[in-house]
Amino acid sequence: MNTDAAGLGRSRAVVFALPALVLIGVFLVFPALWTIYLGLTDYRLTGLAAADPQVVGTANYTAALGDERFRSSFWLTAQYVLGSAVIGQAGLGFTLAWTLRGRRGTVRRVVEGLVLLSWILPGSVVAFLWIALLDRDGGTLNALLGTPGAAWLLDHPMLSIIVFNTWRGTAFSMMLYSAALENVPVSHLETARLAGASTLQRLRDVVLPQIRGHVLTNVLLTSLWTFNDFTPFLITAGGPEGRSEILPFYVYNTALRGGQLGFGAAVSFLILLINLVFALAYLRLLRNRREVAV
Amino acid sequence: MISVHGLTKVFPGGVRALDSLDLEIGEGEFFALLGPSGCGKTTLLRTIAGLETPTSGSVVIGGTDVTALPPGRRDVAMVFQDYALFPHMDVTDNISYPLRIRKVPRDRRRARAAEVAGRLSLTELLGRRPGQLSGGQQQRVALARAIACHPRAFLFDEPLSNLDARLRLEARTFLKRLQDELGVTTVFVTHDQGEALALAHRIAVMDAGRVAQVGTPTEVFHRPATTFVASFIGSTPMNLLPGRMGDGALHVAGAVLPAPGDPPGGGDGGDGGDGGEIVYGVRPEYTDLSTTRRDDGFAGEVAVLENLGTATLVTLEGPGHLVQAVVPEGREPALGTTAWAVPRPGRALLYRDDVLVGRA
Amino acid sequence: MSPEPAGDPDARPGPAGGSEPRTPPGSAVPVGPAPGPRSPVRHAPVRHALGRISSAAFLALVAAFFALPMLWLASAPFDAHPSITVSVPEFTLANFRAILANPYAAGSIVNSVIQAGGAAVLVVVLAALAAYALSRVRVPGRDVLLYVLLLLSSVVTGTAAMVPIFELATRLGLVDTHLGVILVVSGGLLPAAIFILKDFMDATPTSYEESARVFGASPAQILRHIVVPLVRPGLATVAVWAVASVWGGFLMQYILLRDPDKSPSAVVLFTLYTEGGQPDLPLISTFSLLYSLPVVLMYLFVSSRYGFRFHGGIKQ
Numbered sequence: 001m002n003t004d005a006a007g008l009g010r011s012r013a014v015v016f017a018l019p020a021l022v023l024i025g026v027f028l029v030f031p032a033l034w035t036i037y038l039g040l041t042d043y044r045l046t047g048l049a050a051a052d053p054q055v056v057g058t059a060n061y062t063a064a065l066g067d068e069r070f071r072s073s074f075w076l077t078a079q080y081v082l083g084s085a086v087i088g089q090a091g092l093g094f095t096l097a098w099t100l101r102g103r104r105g106t107v108r109r110v111v112e113g114l115v116l117l118s119w120i121l122p123g124s125v126v127a128f129l130w131i132a133l134l135d136r137d138g139g140t141l142n143a144l145l146g147t148p149g150a151a152w153l154l155d156h157p158m159l160s161i162i163v164f165n166t167w168r169g170t171a172f173s174m175m176l177y178s179a180a181l182e183n184v185p186v187s188h189l190e191t192a193r194l195a196g197a198s199t200l201q202r203l204r205d206v207v208l209p210q211i212r213g214h215v216l217t218n219v220l221l222t223s224l225w226t227f228n229d230f231t232p233f234l235i236t237a238g239g240p241e242g243r244s245e246i247l248p249f250y251v252y253n254t255a256l257r258g259g260q261l262g263f264g265a266a267v268s269f270l271i272l273l274i275n276l277v278f279a280l281a282y283l284r285l286l287r288n289r290r291e292v293a294v
Numbered sequence: 295m296i297s298v299h300g301l302t303k304v305f306p307g308g309v310r311a312l313d314s315l316d317l318e319i320g321e322g323e324f325f326a327l328l329g330p331s332g333c334g335k336t337t338l339l340r341t342i343a344g345l346e347t348p349t350s351g352s353v354v355i356g357g358t359d360v361t362a363l364p365p366g367r368r369d370v371a372m373v374f375q376d377y378a379l380f381p382h383m384d385v386t387d388n389i390s391y392p393l394r395i396r397k398v399p400r401d402r403r404r405a406r407a408a409e410v411a412g413r414l415s416l417t418e419l420l421g422r423r424p425g426q427l428s429g430g431q432q433q434r435v436a437l438a439r440a441i442a443c444h445p446r447a448f449l450f451d452e453p454l455s456n457l458d459a460r461l462r463l464e465a466r467t468f469l470k471r472l473q474d475e476l477g478v479t480t481v482f483v484t485h486d487q488g489e490a491l492a493l494a495h496r497i498a499v500m501d502a503g504r505v506a507q508v509g510t511p512t513e514v515f516h517r518p519a520t521t522f523v524a525s526f527i528g529s530t531p532m533n534l535l536p537g538r539m540g541d542g543a544l545h546v547a548g549a550v551l552p553a554p555g556d557p558p559g560g561g562d563g564g565d566g567g568d569g570g571e572i573v574y575g576v577r578p579e580y581t582d583l584s585t586t587r588r589d590d591g592f593a594g595e596v597a598v599l600e601n602l603g604t605a606t607l608v609t610l611e612g613p614g615h616l617v618q619a620v621v622p623e624g625r626e627p628a629l630g631t632t633a634w635a636v637p638r639p640g641r642a643l644l645y646r647d648d649v650l651v652g653r654a
Numbered sequence: 655m656s657p658e659p660a661g662d663p664d665a666r667p668g669p670a671g672g673s674e675p676r677t678p679p680g681s682a683v684p685v686g687p688a689p690g691p692r693s694p695v696r697h698a699p700v701r702h703a704l705g706r707i708s709s710a711a712f713l714a715l716v717a718a719f720f721a722l723p724m725l726w727l728a729s730a731p732f733d734a735h736p737s738i739t740v741s742v743p744e745f746t747l748a749n750f751r752a753i754l755a756n757p758y759a760a761g762s763i764v765n766s767v768i769q770a771g772g773a774a775v776l777v778v779v780l781a782a783l784a785a786y787a788l789s790r791v792r793v794p795g796r797d798v799l800l801y802v803l804l805l806l807s808s809v810v811t812g813t814a815a816m817v818p819i820f821e822l823a824t825r826l827g828l829v830d831t832h833l834g835v836i837l838v839v840s841g842g843l844l845p846a847a848i849f850i851l852k853d854f855m856d857a858t859p860t861s862y863e864e865s866a867r868v869f870g871a872s873p874a875q876i877l878r879h880i881v882v883p884l885v886r887p888g889l890a891t892v893a894v895w896a897v898a899s900v901w902g903g904f905l906m907q908y909i910l911l912r913d914p915d916k917s918p919s920a921v922v923l924f925t926l927y928t929e930g931g932q933p934d935l936p937l938i939s940t941f942s943l944l945y946s947l948p949v950v951l952m953y954l955f956v957s958s959r960y961g962f963r964f965h966g967g968i969k970q
Contacts, residue, residue, distance in 0.1 A: 004791050005860030005861075005863035005867070006790060006873045007867050008786075010793060012787075016786060017783065017784040020781055020848060021784065023780065023844060026822075027819070027841025028807075028844075028845070030822070031815040031818035031822055032806070032809070032810045032814075032815060034818040038821070099712055099713060111713055111720075117720075117724065118720050120898065120902075120949055121949070121950070122901065122920055122923075122949065124923045124924045125727070125946050127924070128942060129726055129727055129942075131927065132726050132738045133722065138738035140722065140725070140726065140740045167720065167723065228813040229813075230812070234904065237928075251813070251816065251817065252816065255816070255817045256820060256909060261821065264817045268816070271813065272809060275808065279809050282808070283805060306792075345867070365870075366867060372868045374865055380866075380883075382884065391879075392870070395869050395870045395871050395875065449868075
């Protein structure tokens, strides 16, 4: 029932939807498909292969898998996602939500405000704030720790961007877990308390089973976003010597800076595939939860 | 004024909401579409409004075939069950919205809104938003909006169902009076038979996409054409008991009752005359209770007493059947005793194959 | 929230004397050990106090961690001699003059406004039309289409598609144009925008539109008079979200724009601190602040008006 309340009719509905679909088709779907084709060619930004690219089959893929730099980049990416999304953002976000639960007033507002602010400030601003914080000579961190001259970005580039991204993205996890914890019935927690359960036992036996879906959603989404995040590029650009060159930077450096568009497209396609796995898992989760909810 | 011919509506998925339905509604009539949920009454109203396109058949309003016309060109006004008052407009803008669509100048729109609002005692509320109004006020604003555009017909979808019980009676009286004064043809949908009986000049009782009976409230109350109508109409459900005709008498649930008199509409009197299965129907209101044995009464143990205010509904449990009777206050039998429910002569109806065949 | 039964001094500002004014009648059963001489578990108050102290310490630490990088943004713009270290500023507003002195800084704000505003308008209008049609008319394959859209919006990210998008923009002559940036980022934002708005439209009863329709309103009039006002919160959500993402976005703008005259603030700021030589701290600090201010104000406005109901793209 209640279809087409305004009497739009199918033809007008198509006209309404078409502009958006065309735009999505040209600038989202087509590029994704084109990546597949470009990845099979030796297309370059300049030179002979720019004018007349040849199909080289899976040569780009074998080249990538054989490339030491690619393998190291892949490994760094895994560290980055695990460290900053799963452990950093999800872990800190949950701890914050748990600690702030039940609190009202200034403390909560200040902490939440600061966490949110680090999330909404523009990427190029926060990137410079962290460059300044970690600066070798005048950085505030060195002044605070009494370690003048410690070159954090040069000596510990991965640790730096992992901590940075935790700082940057915890807000989402905090808010998601805050909402989830509000839905855990207080009576369940009180029952566990009456039975003499410790905080950890209550977390394990009462809270976790109830918010399992949220945890999964959270980990999937923050991983997906972290995996595709380009902001740390503004801090380290993948350096020094590729020691923080996670996959997005690897693609940028080889394809757009190094001009190997075909090769870059092949690596992009691998990123698309990994994204697809994450997104399918997430959508499946959403669907299951909806079925349960309805 | 409004007539539909052979109207059929099959929804995608195969649900047949209307089944080659015919109906004639007269000029100025207050007409009720009554039936249980899912009987197709709302679909019929929406098809008359043009919100649904019939699968086949036609809708004629004021002599014009409007089947192919969009809703806005049928010159009808509809009041929805939830009133559909636009929450972002104040009462004035809501009432004058139909005139805005007709490009009536702003000051004339406002004047008309004020005039209609005055008539429905809404003048003080003109500046308010729907969210600030009570349910009864919202209903009157919805009526005012329908009146403001001078339509040829009003279509009301369950106009009273969103009001609480007390307000509903008040609104019912108000609605009846308003329709009387305006004299505009009005079709309304309701699942409440009391509402239909109280308001309508004529009622169409619907069942499974078809019209089971059309008639005045008196006709459908006193002479329900089918057992479906019989069980649907009336504040207490009619007693319907299986029986048999024979030996010039009726044998129903252990009682022996006089054979039928006149059949409905004169005609073939012999139809209910001889042997065969029948269903015997009598309203609890037309059933008296006797505490002494009666051959023309249904025996049973007093199982339930329900206080109706000025009377009591008594349920007798006999062997294999339940019979209900209404007794005046102070005359209730004791629970657990045996009593006899005696139909008043001439008030009972006989059905064969679910169709009315005679009275007894 | 129900009261903490073990006695939470902050959450219970009730009058002294042991009465429990905030405890609702039905739940006045003491749960857990009550602090006091009759308590069976004597060490509970101690443990509770320790818990409070450790959670307060944790929150202080977290607050410091999140505040630390931002202190510079608060102090340096107003410091007569800004350095890279955070210090108590010697107050001045003179640094803001540096923005006007730079050939690209002020213009880049205009570019950001054009690109963020253009994309937001495009996204809101196109998404609203599409969401309305998809919400109200049963087009065959609609559910599959929505599913695929949702999938695409999270899979085809700027990072994963920068190569073909750069190539496409080059061939269409969209490099170094505002339009190119607007179209590319809108393509990425639209699926989630359609999804959010369809949720809003699905939630509005159809009887409003049917009512207007019976009164003779055309589909365009219904959209203008009824639907748009009813889903205005949704439109605002999508607009704010689109402006914020384009305003802060970097990668697409960075690869699509070479000409600093077209570059938005995100890109110009980046070039300010990556170009060789000593970074111009008065300029970087004031410009960062100015450039951050609009999004911060926007979020404050949204959270005060609607409460911070974040939808954040596909995050439902």
